Amino acid sequence: MIVTTTPSVEGYVITGYYGIVFGEVISGINILKDIGAGLRNVFGGRSQGYEDELVNARNQALAELEQRAAALQAHAVVGVDIDYEVLGQGDMLMVTASGTAVQLAPKNA
Template sequence: MIITTTPSVDGYRISGYYGIVFGEVITGIDFIKDIGASLRNFVGGRSKGYEDELIEARREALAELEQRASELGAHAVVGVDMDYEVLGQGGMLMVTASGTAVTLEAIH
């Protein structure tokens, strides 16, 4: 399945629309990663634990988006947007992917 931030796919025309689809992930940041991030915040540098958590949450949100589009019979999701939010007192991360599920037809 093609997943793109663009409104169209080169070499194809959109032949059907299935509406907006979403992939949402809410994940908790564990205590050890939180301590490591706090230390990084104090001394500077990147937080590998938080970065890894963010990468995994983004991957899961896009996989869920793809699954939901596939269940509708779509070939692609166009206009994809990612959103990130911290919930509560910073212990939870929400990643949302949304876009329009479409069917494609090759341009001859």
């Protein structure tokens, strides 16, 4: 499945729209990552624990988006947007991916 931030797919024409699809993930940040991030705030540097959690949540949200589009028998998801939000007392991370599920056909040469 093609998943893109662009409104179209090069070499293809959109022949059908299935509507907006979403992938949402809410992930808890554990105490060890909080301690590590706190130390990084004091001494500087990147928080690998938080970065890993962010990458994992984003990948899960995109996979869920793709699964929902596939359930509609879409060929692609165009116009994909990814949003990040911190929930609760800063201990929960929400990642939402959204886009339009579409059917594609190759362009005539």
